[in-house]
Amino acid sequence: MQKKSIPASSFWIIIVAGFVTGMGNGSVFGAALMCWMGRAGFEDWGGVGAGSYIPSTFNGFMSTCMFVFGFAFTLMLALALKRHDTIENGVRA
Numbered sequence: 001m002q003k004k005s006i007p008a009s010s011f012w013i014i015i016v017a018g019f020v021t022g023m024g025n026g027s028v029f030g031a032a033l034m035c036w037m038g039r040a041g042f043e044d045w046g047g048v049g050a051g052s053y054i055p056s057t058f059n060g061f062m063s064t065c066m067f068v069f070g071f072a073f074t075l076m077l078a079l080a081l082k083r084h085d086t087i088e089n090g091v092r093a
Contacts, residue, residue: 006085022073030062
């Protein structure tokens with residue numbers, strides 16, 4: 001029986017932990033940016049239904065920041081665990 005790699009055995013942990021951490025950081029970034037910018041460049045606040053996810057609205061811009069940060073943190077976590085697996089198991093990638 002062959003041992004599963006670290007990234008393969010922790011697939012859902014990578015997805016959940018990466019997105020939760022990244023979206024949390026993205027919300028802080030988005031909130032700080034919104035405090036700095038105000039509503040100057042946005043005509044609509046976009047807080048109702050699908051308008052919350054349109055990047056050209058006030059709320060949609062912050063939601064987009066959260067998704068981008070979540071995706072980036074998921075990729076970073078996956079790459080870090082792949083590298084850790086390579087070092088721990090001595091496998092050349």
